[in-house]
Amino acid sequence: DGGITQSPKYLFRKEGQNVTLSCEQNLNHDAMYWYRQDPGQGLRLIYYSQIVNDFQKGDIAEGYSVSREKKESFPLTVTSAQKNPTAFYLCASSTSGLQDYEQYFGPGTRLTVT
């Protein structure tokens, strides 16, 4: 079955540690996205990538980093510079282009930093 996998579902880290969230897709999509979801704030775009080896900052990129070395994978690193890292992180992918291609979402990773 095609889809997007995110692992792990729950992640716990100590403050000051970097942590990397995994996102893999087998939909053959060119574009991938990372969103952060906080209660009462909807989804906010962190980073997105429209093609391998290229990515752009979204609305809240500070304290995060990404890489796109393979079409299937778009890992997100939450660095110690991110002031409020505890949140629900969602990865998505889509076909790229000018049309309104649907974004498919993974099940999410809930990160808790104490």
Place this chain on the structure above:
Amino acid sequence: GDSVTQMEGPVTLSEEAFLTINCTYTATGYPSLFWYVQYPGEGLQLLLKATKADDKGSNKGFEATYRKETTSFHLEKGSVQVSDSAVYFCALRGRGGGNKLTFGTGTQLKVEL
């Protein structure tokens, strides 16, 4: 910049009641509009979309009409079920290139027997 405003929740309804979740937007040009649904503990799924003025998106008994004159895209369903309990997000895709979406804050719907 682009923005989406949704009615605050939670919205609590009895089964078979009529549902309306309001959504208005601000964007330059003519954005495409979407409703996504998130069931507990899961990611988002596209529910319906409309790409131009007066288009009506529909799926699973839900409908929304793209109203350019009122910059609105309200979600409606004639008879809700307990299984419709979820969080509903209104979103827009602007015309600035890429496939970036701007989301509203989400509206939680609870349907009771």
